[in-house]
Amino acid sequence: MHDGPDDTASGPRWLDAAEREAWHALVGVLLRLPSALDGQMQRDAGITHFEYVVMAALSESAHHTLRMSDLACLSTASLSRLSHVVKRLEERGWVRRAPCSHNGRYTEARLTDEGYAKVVASAPGHVETVRDLVIDALSPEQLTQLRDIGQTILNRIAAQDVFRK
Amino acid sequence: MHDGPDDTASGPRWLDAAEREAWHALVGVLLRLPSALDGQMQRDAGITHFEYVVMAALSESAHHTLRMSDLACLSTASLSRLSHVVKRLEERGWVRRAPCSHNGRYTEARLTDEGYAKVVASAPGHVETVRDLVIDALSPEQLTQLRDIGQTILNRIAAQDVFRK
DNA sequence: AGGTTGTGGTTGAAGCGTCAAGTCAGGCGC
DNA sequence: GCGCCTGACTTGACGCTTCAACCACAACCT
Known part of the structure; x- marks a missing residue:
């Protein structure tokens, strides 16, 4: 859905299936x-x-x-x-x-x-929603994975922002 | 940052430190x-x-x-x-x-x-950005983790939406 | 002191998303 | 065939975000 057309102009590396699945899931959440x-x-x-x-x-x-x-x-x-x-x-x-x-x-x-x-x-309603949609749906391991992944992405964004200045 | 005040009125279960870290990272990405x-x-x-x-x-x-x-x-x-x-x-x-x-x-x-x-x-510029910010920053294992986490969250949202009707 | 620079914050206009109507075509009952 | 309903959009108004210009104060310079 988000990768380019079937063109293979050697320039960019298009996403493979696994990458696309992950990206698609992330975009959905976004x-x-x-x-x-x-x-x-x-x-x-x-x-x-x-x-x-x-x-x-x-x-x-x-x-x-x-x-x-x-x-x-x-x-x-x-x-x-x-x-x-x-x-x-x-x-x-x-x-x-x-x-x-x-x-x-x-x-x-x-x-x-x-x-x-x-x-x-x-506050209570908000916390409940957060639990319903995210926290309680994930295992403790997944929570730490999510934290690490999220922080990695945030670091990349910050790095890119700095670089642009 | 996103949990409630220090009140402990027994009702909702506030987020503990690990949960908060994960949630905070996700909100940042969002x-x-x-x-x-x-x-x-x-x-x-x-x-x-x-x-x-x-x-x-x-x-x-x-x-x-x-x-x-x-x-x-x-x-x-x-x-x-x-x-x-x-x-x-x-x-x-x-x-x-x-x-x-x-x-x-x-x-x-x-x-x-x-x-x-x-x-x-x-398309090429877009794919490059996606790689820079997300895909290439994560290991293959993290990509599958991200996919699973994202799909879980999406399922929860869909379930909630259905429930509300 | 007077002028300049720079940071903190506000404002107004323009663009985008959402929500609540509205339109218009096809089915269905009679 | 005629009315009515449902489904597939479209439209307009309103609210929020962004962007650029702007104002205000402080620090710095001379």
């Missing part, structure tokens, strides 16, 4: 898991999976507060995306923003009590 | 791999990864033609999404749509010669 996670969150809590990730990160940090940049890093988002999302969360009363007192160009995002309550209320 | 793939395609060919998938599926089918529904199934997309995408591809001259001659409510999408050329031109 396409379907995010919407499954998002769907559960939307139905049960009325928020995006990403909004949950942002608020969960805040809920686990000291004083429920983080600098925008750190929060962006933790949630693997661009600063721009985060800014939009935090703005929406602020409108819903779950987050407050304020310039850092020590350094005026930093902005600190703080989870309100309502926001924390929202996270606490949403 | 967030970063798609944009890496998309980025390569955008830079090198000026198309979306998903647009490539659609055209590649067409290029591998008989007469470079497929019914919209089948194409949607192959590319794991909703019919609606596919319709929008094919419309854009049509405007760029890479795909043509026509009602099926035998059954008027079917629509067949056919890759034009320009579209096929586009796929052929884009």
